[in-house]
Amino acid sequence: MPGCDHAGIATQTVVEKRILAEEGRRRTDFARDDFIARIQVWKDEYETQIIAQLKAMGCSCDWDRTRFTMDDVCARAVREAFFRLFADGLIYRGKRLVNWDPATQTVLADDEVEHETVQGHFWYMKYPLVESVEIEGGTVEHITIATTRPETMLGDTAVAMNPADPRAKYLLGKKVRLPLVGRIIPIIADEHVVLADPESDDEKARFSTGFLKVTPAHDPDDWQIGQRHDLPVINVMAPDGTISDKFGWDDATGSDAEQLLGMDRFEAREAIVEWFRTENLLEDVREYTHEVGHSYRSHVPIEPYLSDQWYIAVKKPISNFQFPISNLEKRKLTEQKDGVTYIKGTDVPLNSLAGLALAPLLDGRVKFTPERYAKTYQSWLENLRDWPISRQLWWGHRIPIWSKVGKTAPNGKPDGLIFREIENDDEIVTCACVAPGCEDVEKQLEKDGFQRDPDVLDTWFSSALWPISTMGWPEDTELLKAFYPTDLLCTAREIITLWVSRMVMFGQYFRGDIPFSQVYIHAMIQDGSGRKMSKSLGNGIDPLDIIASHGADAMRFTLAAMTTETQDVRMPVEEMTLPDGRVANTSPKFDIGRNFCNKLWNASRFAMMNLEAMPAWSEIHPKKNLSDRWILSRVSTTVRDATAAVDAFGFNELTDVLYHFMWNDFCDWYLEIAKVRINAGESAAKAVLAHCLDVLLRLLHPIVPFITEQIWSQLNEVVPCRGPGDSPAEDMLIRAQWPLADAAMIDPAAEADFELYRDAVRGVRNLRAEHNVSPKQKAKVLFDVQSVPGRIILENQALFESQAGAEITPAGAQADKGDAGTFTVGGTPFYVLGVIDIEAERARLTKQAGTIQNGITGIEKKLAAEGFVAKAPAEVVQRERDRLATLKRDLEAVTNSLESL
């Protein structure tokens, strides 16, 4: 089921920027619906492009069912989901410090905040005590706080110190006058405060003065302290990050701080530091490197900001949950606390949303590949905090809540409407959540003075519903019955928490079952120097450009070959001129796939040229010919290995197995042998050839669908019936069955014998190359015809002579081996007569003898080592002994040849 989500923040930001750049107009210059219409146009353009990319890449999807998270089907599911969550009391409104992005003026989830290391400062600022204090005989007029964000001091409502601080007994309960503002604030005790220790290993302790300014409205830790001590909360900033007294700050007027109003937060920082310096209250400034949260969207520093947001309670037990959750209880993987069933070792109630997502991992119903990613999923859920779901955007699913200040008694009690009273800043607000399909209720509410919440839902809310919403939930559709749960989710590791966990959560909560049983996390492609591909760096690649430069199949093959279990994959990016003349980014890496496809095409063409008058499978006797037995064994082994690789998501292994079979076995050896045999009138090779190609195409189709489908249709014209059974092939390869490995065809003896044959051919070729024997000249080859390799060569004499460019010297012929080149196959010496340069051969053999001797020494050492023979498995010991014997025969042969030179 193909489709797109609406990528709320990203999409709106892009369109806002574009309209500002092109037309000089801001979002606020538009009516809401008009602006949304503009985004819709942009989205349609890009959606079309994305779908076209998927099609061009050969993705096999159900195109008729293409979905978008904001289309009607999905929108209804979102409304229904929200309504049910609200009805179950899992959605609430909370005043919280949120991650505020002053640039885009929206709230970001914790996951949307990027932590960057920033070179900053600690400023040491003196706050005067209202009354001086005597400590150990000295008079103290000031205390000094240290801060990295001086501008927030305008909102300070206390100074905290650790009760264990020796000065605490003199200072606790005393008051300070907040500079600039003049506000009188208390000195309180809180254990969160780090004690000052210049010698400490802890950096914080080295930088601490022991006094902490407390700004509940602008710092998460301070917010906690404020909650503990019931401190006032004073917000000193406007949503755009400028200093303002319009959002909860009422003692600015008339103070020295008034001059700061309207300044940007960073301007204000400088002004405040300067003011302290002038007033002689700046004690010190020290360099400090620390982590600062930045918006992943606008990249400006996040401002912790006090704001009203809708939340989903993820650890709240759901009363009367209607579906079975898991068998964890039976397996004693839960524990009881205060009447609640928790997942063992966590504070996650089994019947909470977090529990619903965590249980299927723990009970094994959801599996990750590679397995290590299960940890990411698990630890995220175990430490989950409530999910802020409102976003200050226009592009998205608008929150289906209408509200009105004051207690408003419900007018009757229409279906599809839930009222809830919420306390907010000392006033009561009545909120109404409306179910989908109740437009009349919505109109009535608006008539009654209710206003719809302006915010939209987090994009992930609707994305979390994807597996069910796209198939028509909340109806119990035939689609859902047929395809839910699905088998496999394939995705990137960076959204395991944002997306994967929430799909499981919602799938379990709304449908009572997991959305998928397997999660495959694929590698991420980076550029050649290990950087993420991005528009701003200009190091990204458009798949359509790769398709233009190398072809879709080449791209698919290469990507599959690069897909390993590792986290990141590097893709060198290069500008290239495409066939249509455009210059675009692509990568020479795709040569791998292009060369592969080219080879496959040529080999298939050649095979098909030779299939005329192919005998039926039932007429041939492939068991009688070594090369047939060998290639059929290789076919079966390849089918077996390829199937295993697919089952294990080993995509690089799959391409590796198929590459090796196609190129090295099928092309380099079997096709070359078939040439000779077919020329000699041996037509049995044709039937085997056709069968090999048939299986190869079926194995390759998922990776390189276009070229294999094309070859398949040509093959069907040449030989519609082929392979064991001689039955007609499927018209379309995409419908053909994945081949089954035929264990009876696996023939280790044939593979071993063929190996000897191949070594003999290579041995002759090697000598020819080393001694520059002209290709036209036949090499005279002499060997013991009674030996195992000798018999094999003799049985395939014509083939051997053709492939090696050799002539076998008649058995028993006496020959002068003095000027022969030598090589060994399985311990049997082979001589190539009269071709050599004696000095070169001596050097070659000496080197070879050295290599063999190294091998022998290694094995002898191993066999002599204490414990090896006694402790290693018998088969390992035997293997070493066999190898040693062969090597010794090889060495003897080489030594003999050296002596006779």
Add this chain to the structure above:
RNA sequence: GGGCGCGUAGCUCAGUUGGCUAGAGCGCUUCCCUUACAAGGAAGAAGUCACAGGUUCGAGUCCUGUCGCGCCCA
């Protein structure tokens, strides 16, 4: 601060539960435009498996530590 990954040939990467002389592609060297393929064929050179310890008959593989690179989370 917590977690995860990576470091193997000049480059990009494989190497499953420890067990043949550590592999592939690209690049490089030599020869070959042989009637499927020069995006090709034949042959070849090239690695102290980051470093230091440990476990073991045996370590690229397991354990501990160090160094370097990257990612995720707080």
